[in-house]
Amino acid sequence: MLRLNQLEAKLQALVENQLTSVLPGLKNEDRVIQKLAAAVKQNIVEHKNKNVVAPNVFTLIVSPDSASTWRGSRAIDTLKNIIISACREIGLVFESQPTITITTDETYSPNEVSVIASHKLEPVEDTQGMVTGTENESEANNAIPENAFLIVEGVKVHPLKEAVVNIGRRLENHLVIDDPRISRNHAQLRAIKGRFVLFDLNSTGGSFVNGQRTSQTVLYPGDVISLAGVSLIFGQDNPPSRPDLGGTAPLPGIENDRSERPTATLDKKTVEAKTDKYKKTE
Numbered sequence: 001m002l003r004l005n006q007l008e009a010k011l012q013a014l015v016e017n018q019l020t021s022v023l024p025g026l027k028n029e030d031r032v033i034q035k036l037a038a039a040v041k042q043n044i045v046e047h048k049n050k051n052v053v054a055p056n057v058f059t060l061i062v063s064p065d066s067a068s069t070w071r072g073s074r075a076i077d078t079l080k081n082i083i084i085s086a087c088r089e090i091g092l093v094f095e096s097q098p099t100i101t102i103t104t105d106e107t108y109s110p111n112e113v114s115v116i117a118s119h120k121l122e123p124v125e126d127t128q129g130m131v132t133g134t135e136n137e138s139e140a141n142n143a144i145p146e147n148a149f150l151i152v153e154g155v156k157v158h159p160l161k162e163a164v165v166n167i168g169r170r171l172e173n174h175l176v177i178d179d180p181r182i183s184r185n186h187a188q189l190r191a192i193k194g195r196f197v198l199f200d201l202n203s204t205g206g207s208f209v210n211g212q213r214t215s216q217t218v219l220y221p222g223d224v225i226s227l228a229g230v231s232l233i234f235g236q237d238n239p240p241s242r243p244d245l246g247g248t249a250p251l252p253g254i255e256n257d258r259s260e261r262p263t264a265t266l267d268k269k270t271v272e273a274k275t276d277k278y279k280k281t282e
Contacts, residue, residue: 002052002091004044008037010086022078023069032113036083039117044092054092055117057210058083058100059224059233061154063108070102095119099211101224103231105154116233118210118222143194147237152177153230160196165189167227168201181205181228189219196234198225205229 011033036058043055062070070076080098087094105114148160158175166173168186177186183203189196196219200207205228209217219225225232 004041004090006090007040007086008033010089011037011082014082014086018078018082019075022074031111032115035113035115039115040083040087040092043117043119045119051093052091053119054083054087054094054098055119056094056096056098057118057222057224058098059116059222060100060102061105061108061114061116062102063110063112064104064106065110066108066113067102067104076100076102101211103154103224103233116222116224118220144191145194145196145236148196149235150175150225151233151235153232160189163191165196168203177227177230179228179230182230183228186227195219203228 012030015033039058040054044052046052060070080100083098083100084094108114144163145160150158150160152158152175162174165175166185166188167175167177167182168184169176169178169182170184173185183201183205185201186203186205187201187207188199190199191197198207198209198214198217198219200215206213207228208214208226209219209223211224211226219234221234221236223234225234
């Protein structure tokens with residue numbers, strides 16, 4: 001039996017018993033719990049086999065000062081166990097072990113945190129064997145995902161308005177990242193059938209999505225991309241539905257929530273602040 005109304009209480013008890021001992025300086029743990037509970041609730045899906053599946057990819061956005069504390073302790077493993085225990089106790093299941101990534105935002109205060117949750121997916125068959133040359137250019141131009149963007153290193157918002165977006169150190173790229181870890185031509189985003197697909201261009205440092213190295217992967221809102229260690233977050237306002245996850249009708253306990261949920265939750269204030277900052281630098 002699904003008991004979503006108990007999720008926050010379960011998280012509260014586990015955080016107080018386990019996480020505060022690992023992070024003795026943790027403040028505003030209630031805020032962490034509330035945002036974590038909201039991210040889980042907003043991204044659960046009901047599969048055709050009637051299992052209610054919890055998200056299994058989590059990203060915590062924190063200040064640069066707090067990041068070392070999170071990464072330098074047992075906090076990530078402890079928080080992962082807390083999420084697993086709390087979700088299972090209320091009747092949610094996981095398709096795979098959750099992963100947690102810590103990324104930073106220089107505009108955040110030391111006690112501020114945001115939580116992004118999504119589902120780890122393998123590349124869909126539609127992208128296998130796709131030709132990346134000009135013959136598919138017209139199809140891609142007809143299917144550019146709307147309102148998509150990348151948050152680069154937690155600082156800059158780069159709107160994705162082209163069907164093909166080249167990323168690398170070379171000045172000819174659409175998104176230039178001046179970092180020695182990045183290859184001259186590192187990766188490419190290509191719009192295919194209404195989705196952006198990330199292609200690694202045989203880069204030296206590799207391309208990773210949610211901690212998994214990839215050569216070709218469909219992107220979903222909330223995905224954390226690492227290009228040789230340089231962090232980007234893929235986002236999209238009002239993303240399209242995801243047929244791969246089956247029905248997503250409102251579930252018991254969240255009757256007041258909207259049924260048309262995106263697959264990840266990105267703090268609105270963060271996006272607005274970053275967008276304003278980007279516009280000022282244009």
